[in-house]
Amino acid sequence: MNCLKFDQFMKYLYNDVTKDEAILFHAHLERCTTCRSQLEMYQMETALLDTLSYCPPLPESFASNVMAAIEGKKPLHWKTNNDERTQSRFHFDMAGHENEFTQPLQHWTVPDSELGIERPVETRQQRKRRAQQSRRKRIKIVALASTTMFIAASMLGAYMSPTFAAYVKSLFLFYKSHEGTKQAAQQGHALPIDMKVTDKGYTLIVKEALLDPLQLSIAFRLHYNGKPVSTELVMKHALWSDPPPGSDKLVPPINTFELLDESNKPIQQTQLSWSQHHLDTVLQLPIHSSLDKGAVKALNEIPDKVYIKFNVNQIGDTNGMWHVKVPIDIQKAKAASNWMMLDKSHLSPLGLDISLLQLRHGPSRSELFLHTSNTEVWAKRLKDMKAEQRQDIMLDWYGLFYQIKDQQGNIVAAWDGMSQGQMQLGHKNIVREAFFGSGGYEQHSYLPFGNKQHLIFELKSIYTNEPLQLALKLHSNAARTTTEPLTVVHEGTTIRVKPIKQQGKQDITTVKLVNGSGTYKGEGFILEMDMTHPLGTALYSAWTITDEKGTPLEYTEDLAPKRAADGSYHIRKWFFFEGMKKLPQQMILKPKVKVRSHTVDWSTPLPSKP
Known part of the structure; x- marks a missing residue:
């Protein structure tokens, strides 16, 4: 390549x-x-x-002082190549002005016309090329x-000068990460480590840790014969593998990373996650997870000192032993944290019981821990819907949309629990890689807001799935290259389907999405539709598309939603049928799920101190 x-x-x-x-x-x-x-x-x-390139602004008197110095001096004549030219050279009296100049004046340029020089006229292309x-x-x-x-x-x-080292406080300031991580590093919660272990020519170097009782992050890199190589050689063996032939058991990872307490006992954690930053890897290890049967701990129950043990047994195709045990003292990070128990709950008319259990603030993030449970009302609702529909869809799914506001009504954090990422328009200041959920328990992590006072939790709506019976039929033209436009109104939703567009082998189509863009490359057909939903309906999803014989058609899809001030949704949607050379006579589009948005009006204050 x-x-x-x-x-x-x-x-x-x-x-x-x-x-x-x-x-x-x-x-x-x-x-x-x-x-x-x-x-x-x-x-x-x-x-x-x-x-490093920040330069303080010049004082307002800078220009006037320079001009005053220029006007008080005469030009100096000198000869070069037998031509008499004029070069202005100045020697200022700097007394009293030392702090007004950020750097000494090095040289002055004089216009060619004053020197009697004629230059050839450049063309526009020559100027552009010279500038480039x-x-x-x-x-x-x-x-x-x-x-x-x-x-x-x-x-x-350690070989850096103190001045330069002050700028480079932490590698975490330069990794691509959220602002909470950078804030914690700036505040001194990054711990230099530089522990090494070498075997078979590979050296594993544990560089630095970012300390937070909610989650530890630790960065490491890899050298081979003294030269840096990608840590992907380590992490590709840190995954569970598919079962071997004749077995149904997953193969455990070869390389593991453990979090231990001072007595060398493993600390329960949800799952290992990591991110790549150039050649480095940053491991994320939660010190405490409340998802295990909803166990809620106070901050003083978190150990002051932990160990991260690297058990690396294979790098690339090389077997060896790269084991290192890293001590981590988190007392300072605990002192900068604030965990508060909550005892607040709400029973919705749908039959969902929502309980706020704990609010946690750490150096790099804030976290809300909550639990939802079902009542008989919810169970009866599911039973009635399942009796009416024949398709296997997730009718028991639900999502929450809530906001946390300060005293002035500003949103400091918000969670939008829509099932599709592009539909999560209400997210505010979330740490995306730090969501965990299990058994009705959820941990939602945000950029730190522990410095905010008089906070209010507002539950705005609950999303649910309902079965949907709808079929859209599109008819192709005689050449099978496009379809007729179609407009349908169903249960208050207006659907406008545009004529399908054919694309050639060399063509590329880009559509603008909420986060980024969607790209369709090569031969195929693009189908676009607009959907305007009434208040209470958020989305039609789980589409199946077949031809007139019922044969499924393969496609990829994208959507770009907008939410109006009243909470209603307008959605643009695209289907790309890659590689399709000719349209079928008919295309039948069926969405199986309607996502409902049920308005909720529940608010409760959140404490600022334990």
Whole structure:
């Protein structure tokens, strides 16, 4: 595979690409892990450069002082190549002005007309080419400088000067992560480690940990014969594998990571998660999970000291032993945390009992722990719906939409429990990788808001699934290249289906979504529809599409929702039938599920202190 060139990365980072170039750039990144890592490295370098390149603003008197100095001096004459030219050279009296100049004045340029020089007139293309070459040269210098600074910051450690080390407080400031992580690192909750273990030419280096009683994050990297290599060589053996032939048992991972207390007993945790940052891996390990039978602990029950044990037994295709036990003291992080028990509940008319159990604030995040349970009213509702429908859909699913507001009514956190990610329009300040749910218990994590006072919890609505009986029939033209438009009104929902559009092998179509865009490449057909739902209906989902004979048609789909001020939804939806050369005579579209949004009016204050 031909990897992307330096100039292509720089054009992308400086928004100097066309729409088609951006599409091709993203398409290559989807296939190439090397270029994804390279892009992330350049992004980290840019962040570092932004941090280090800050220059205080000039004083208001700067320009007037410079002009006063210029007017008081005469030009100096000198000869070069037998031509007499004029070069202005100044020597200021800096007394009393030392703090008004951020750097010494190095040189002045004089217009060519004053020097009697005639330059050939450049064409527009020549000027553009010269500007591009100059910009690329500057970018390369900046990239080289920032790369050097980043390597110095992350590898030299104690050999950095105190001034430079003050800028580079933590690797977590430059990893691509949420603002809560960066805030905790800035506040001194990052712990340098630099523990190493070497075997078979590979050196595993545990670099740094970010401390929070809600979750520990620990970064490590890998070297082979002294050169950095990707930690994916370790993590690909940290997954459960499919059962071998003749067995129904999953194969446990070869490489494991344990969280231990001071007596070397494993600390219960939900599941290991991790993220890649260039060549590094950051492990996320919850110290305490309340999902195990709803066990709720006070902050003082969390141990002051824990250990993270790396049990790495295979790197790539090489077997060996890379075991290291890392001590972690979290007393400082505990002192900066605030966990509060809650005893608040609401019984909805649907028969769902919603209980708020605990509010937790840590250095890197805030977390709400809650529980929902079903009553006889809910069970009867499900029984009645299942008797009416024949299709296997998740009628017992539900989702919550709530907001946490401050005294001024500002939303500091919000959870939108819609089943599809693109429909979660109400999310506010969530930490996406930190949602856990099991047995009616849920932990929702947010950017830290522990400094807010007089908070109010407001439950806005509950989402549920209901069976839907609807069939849309589209008729193709004689050439089987498009379909007739169709408008249908069903239970207050207006559906407008546009004529289907055919796409060639070289064609690329991009549609704008709520988060990013959807791209359809190559031969096929694109079907677009608009749906305007009445208040109380959020979505038609679980679509099946068949031809006139009932044969299922394969497709990919995207949607772009909008929610009006009154809470009603308008949705654009696209179906892409990749590789289809000719349309069937008929296409029958059937959504099986209607997602309802039931308005709820329950609010309760949340404590600021235990």
